[in-house]
Amino acid sequence: MGKRVGLEVTVAVAEAVALCRIDMAGVYPITPQSHIAEHLSNLVADGKLDAEFVTVESEHSAMSAVIGAAAAGARVYTATSSQGLMLMHELLPIASAMRLPITMAIANRAVSGPLNILNDHSDIMPQRDAGWIAVFAENGQEAVDLSIAAFKIAEHKDVMLPVSVNIDGFQLTHMVEPVILPSQEEVDAFLPPFVPHATLHPSNPVTMGAFSMSDYFTEIMKAKDEAIKNSRKVILEVWDEWGRQFGRSYKPVETYRAEDADILMLTMGSMGETAKIAIDELRGKGVRAGLVKLRLWRPFPFAELKAAVKNAQKLIVTDRAVSFGGPGGPVFSEIKSALFAQARRPSIYNYIIGLGGRDMAVSDFVGMFDQVLADRAQAKADTYEFWGVRE
């Protein structure tokens, strides 16, 4: 049976990864991910985890090392954040093109400059098109559950793709909170051993990551796009299976008091919980408000999103990153294009919130609702603004 304990979320994630019996970890520490690296390395040093912990000299090397180890048939793990993820960037599409199941935690943190270290989503958003499955955790329990499930999704024979588990820096990573850690037996029953689609081995040589010219490049990109789209089915299956075994099930899009809501707010990551309190407060005042939480970022859950917002008049999309000179926050532009062809769709508002660790209290969420509710002429629909910016 699992054990309910109070743990810092990074430590809980490292424990969960150890329960997945990884063969190899290549991790370079970076705030606010460092405690994942430290705790995993402790587990290996203490003999509690039989894995190679490769002390790489950079995140570029970390990603290179896990790509190599995964190609050799190992179950691998890495974790990073912000600048570290930026340094990995050029390798991310290679990992997905080689169809290597790598699980990576991203302790989401603002990208420099200026140097900041605190939480937002400006690190993951530029990696959108790397061909990685991307999921977002809302609390410590989800960070644990989604990390374990990530290995199963990544390694499924119909998927074979890398997965990033996004865990808000500090707000989640540095929080001591209750977490149910599954037992080794439970994880063993859930997660079968990794069976690679091909391995590098001297006695059975193969070529991976070969050169391709224009005669094949288009076909290879098409195959990769289909692969990540097809992963959707497996993601749903694996999360359902998790729910059956552990009693906590996950969906690509989850809602809270949304069924009869006139006005919805969409969040990703840890702010969903604080927003929930705002919803309750608004409901108490007679406002039919609801929440939509986007857990799966890639592959994008079009059908689920459309279903979740179909009855609302207004939809507030919150973004934790900026697309400078673009059409609004990256999530906003995604949602807009997902709903573009709908005959009936809500007016969509966009607030860029919580940049570089700017705290968002319940009153901030209520404030965004108030502002959008007051916009009767819909003058601000389809535009974006920076919430709380000093003018």
Added chain:
Amino acid sequence: MALKTWKELPIGCVVFEPGSASEYHTGSWRSQRPVWDDAKCIKCGICYVFCPEGCVQQGEDGFFKADMNYCKGCGICAHECWPRAIKMVEEG
């Protein structure tokens, strides 16, 4: 040979047939060929070491020659050969 469709590609485009690059004959790139003068050759093997294509081989008699299926005619062997036993001559 018909090119494969995207559906026919192996996962991750892994090439399962080892050494299949040898099917590609880079010798067609060559405009000059190396010619060995065995009278000057001292069998030091520096041409074998420096050939970037790995196509220089030593024969039974100890002298060297290049596999013309792969020799690109780069001339590095001739440049490195200090007894000047290798000369690059125009093809054709």
Added chain:
Amino acid sequence: MIEVRWHGRGGQGAVTSVELLAVSAIAAGKFAQGFPSFGPERRGAPVAAFTRIDDKKIDVRSGIYEPDVVLVLDSSLIGLVNVLDGLKPGGKVIVNTAKTPEEIRKDLNFNGTVATVDGTGIARKEMGVPIANTTMIGALLKATGIMELDAMKDSIEHRFGRIAQKNLNAMKRAYDEIKISK
């Protein structure tokens, strides 16, 4: 839900205390959050750390702006930092100091509940070090009644091993010796 803000200096163990408190509360079947003030860690600089404890799941993840209790680990911070900032009406202030609650009340110009205990003195006597972070957990538990003192035993033992008992003794003394003035 009870929300506590700890004031200390980097290196005085405020973060360790909020962690131990949260871990113990969770082990006792409660829900809790323990977290530092987010940002770089600098020894000696004024820092804050936070605890939330409740009997039901805690959803809020923003900072604590209106604490029920403020605990001051280092009384030299009074005057340097506004330790009363946002304190709820009826809130409590607990200070590690050899002064009486009345003296601190005057220093802070505060009408609510003030509790004091010489945590550093106790820590020095019981553990031989002037680090009062675990000691002051005893003061907090007495002043708030959040949990029994015994609830801390496992997490302290797990964390401190052979010096755990000294920590527990110091915690007990702070629990017994704290002076509370309403």
